Amino acid sequence: MTAWLSVLVPLLVMFFALGMERVESRLREATVRQEELDELLEQPRPDEVRALFRQGTSRALELFRLRSRGAGTRRAARRSKVSP
Template identity: 80%
Template sequence: MTAWLSVLVPLLVMFFALGMERVESKLRESTVRPEELEELLERPRPDEVRALFRQGTVRALELFRLRNRAPRGRKPQKREKAA
């Protein structure tokens, strides 16, 4: 019985560690850079604040990135809502 435990426990710990590494890598890919979030919060636009409040950080950052991607001097085009 002790021999089985001495083999089984390290295997369980190893599989748990491998599983947690996969979860951690997915979380690391989907995280937001702190600099980007600070910039969003320093100079937000009304639509970004609304998206942050209603839909969360991810959507607000999408709008922020779209705004920053637009060429200088031009405003990004607004999408029409479907009825």
């Protein structure tokens, strides 16, 4: 019986560690960068504040990223129109 426990316990610990590593990697991907959150809180739009209040940080950041991405494409379009 002791021999089974001495084999089973390390295996269980190893599988638990592997499972926690997968959970940690998913959490690492879902984290928010501090700069992004600071920028959202410095210059919020009404729809982003509403989303932050009602649905949480993830939806507000999604709206912020859409706004930022749209502003970046608009800037690039302006530059291409201005430059010959």
